[in-house]
Amino acid sequence: MPEQAEKCLEVRGLGAGYGSLQVLWDFDLEIGAEESVVVLGPNGAGKSTLLKTLLGLLPARTGSISFFGRRIEGLRTSQRVRAGIAYMSEVGIFPELSVEENLLMGGYGLPRARLRRRIDELCQLFPEVARTRRGPAWKLSGGQRKMVGVAKALVADPRLLVLDEPSAGLSPVYVSSVVEALARTRREAGPALLVVEQNMKFLAVAERVYVIEGGRLRFQGTVPELEADDSLRRAYFGLQGA
C-alpha cells in the first residue's frame, strides 16, 4: 500500500487466542480505503481468529486495531459494525430466517425506508438473491447462501467488507460465481475488501496478499511478488496446479 494513501484498517502486533491457546502472534496488516486484500493460509493458520479479533467477537490480547485512524480494539462488536465494518462468516446467513429477513438483519438498526431501498439496490446487483428473496434461507444451496451472505454484509453500506473463507463448502463452479460477485461488488458497491481464503481463485480480486502460517505473518506483497517466491508458489500455487 502506498505510504500516503488513506488507511482503512491498520493492525499492529495483534495477538489473540482461546483460553490457554495462543493462536495469533504479533500480526500486522494494512488495508487502504479502497483496497482489496486477501489473507492466505492453510487450515488452523489463524485466519478466522484474525477476523474474529478484528470484529471483536474475540478479544485482542496484544496490539492495536485502527479503523480510519480510530482505535477500535476496545469497542464492542456492535460499535465496530456501526463504524462501518461488515463481516461474513463461513456460515454467512441465519438459516432459520427467510432470505428477506437475512437482508433486513444485514442492516440491523438502519431506518426502515433506507433499509428497503438498499435491499432493492442489492437485489439488482445480485439477481440470484432477488430470485430467492421470498423463500426460506435454509433451502438455499451452498452457492446461493454465499451470495445472500455477501448481499447481507453489504446492506449496511460498509466501508470494509470482511469475508471468512467464502469458498468453504462450495464446488469449483460456485467458487467462480462468488469470485465474480465479489469483483462486481468491488466495481459497483466499492467498500475495501478483506478476504481470508485457502483458494487461489480469490487472488483475482486481490491487490495485495498476506500469507499467515502458524498464527504469524509469513509474507506480504502483491500477487506477482507472491508468485515470485519459490517456496510460497510451491506451497500454494503448486497444490492448485497453477
Place this chain on the structure above:
Amino acid sequence: MLWLFALIAGVLFGLYYGLAALGLNLIFGVMRMVNLAHGDVIMLGGFAAVLLFDRFGVNPLVTVLLVIPPSLLVGYLTYYLLGRRVQRSRDPEMMSLVMFFGVSQVIEAVAVIAFGNNEASITSAVFGARPFSIAGQGVPGAWLVSAGVGLVALLLLFLYLYRTSLGRATRAIMSSPDEARAVGVNPDRISALTFGIGVGLAAIAGILSLFMIGGTTPSEGVDLTVTAFAVIVLGGLGSPMGTFLGGIVFGLALMFTQTFAPAWSGFAPFAILLAIMLLRPTGLLGRTVRSV
C-alpha cells in the same frame, strides 16, 4: 361424542401448555440456559392472581395485564444479575441447571413461608358458572377464557418475533449468536428482554393454571417445569412455533387419555414424547438448535 369433547378440550389445554412452555423455550433458544425455576414463576403467577382476587377483588383477567410490567422488569434484572454470569461460564447449559435449580428451591421455600402449603385457587365461576356449548359439547367458560387469553398472548408474541426488528434480532440470535453479533445485535440487550418476556409468559400461564389445572401450591413448580420441558422438546428446542405445536399435541394426548383411559393420562403424553424423540430427535419443528 366423547372424542369431540376430548378434541376440543385438548386444543384448549394445548394452548395453555404452549403458553406455559414458550418462555422456557425462548430463554433456552436465545441463551442456551435451562431455566429450572420456570415452573416456580408459573406458580408465583397463580399466587399473585389469588392474592389480588382475595384481597382486592381484582379479576384474574386484569391481573394478566398487571403482572406483565413487573415480570418484564424482574426477568430483565435477573438476566443481568444471574443469567449473564451463567452465559459467560464455560458450560452455560450445565451452569444454568445448577443455578436455576437453586433459584427454584429458594422461590419454593419463600412461597411456603408466604402462602403456606395449602392449595390456593379462584372459583371458576368468576368467568361465569354455566358451560358454553361448542359443537354440541359443554365446555367450562373458564377453559374458554383461559385458552382465549393464551391464544392472544401467543399471537402477540408471534407478532413480536416475526414482525418487529427486535423480534427478528431475537430469532437471529436463536439461529446463530455470532452471526447476530456480527451484524451489530447487542446480545445482552436481547437476552435481558427475552428473559423478561419469558418470565412474563410464565406468570400469565400461572394465572391461567388456576382454571386449567385447578389451583396452585408452592411445591408444584417442579412438575410444571417438567411438563413445560416435555412440551418444548416435543415441539423442537429453540423453535417458538414448535412449542405452540408441541403444546397442542401434549394437550390432545392428555385429554384423549383422560377421557378414554384416565389411568394412562400421566403416561401417554410422555410416551408420545419418547416416540417423537426416537423418530425425530430434533422434535416436531426443530431442525437444529444451533447452526454453528
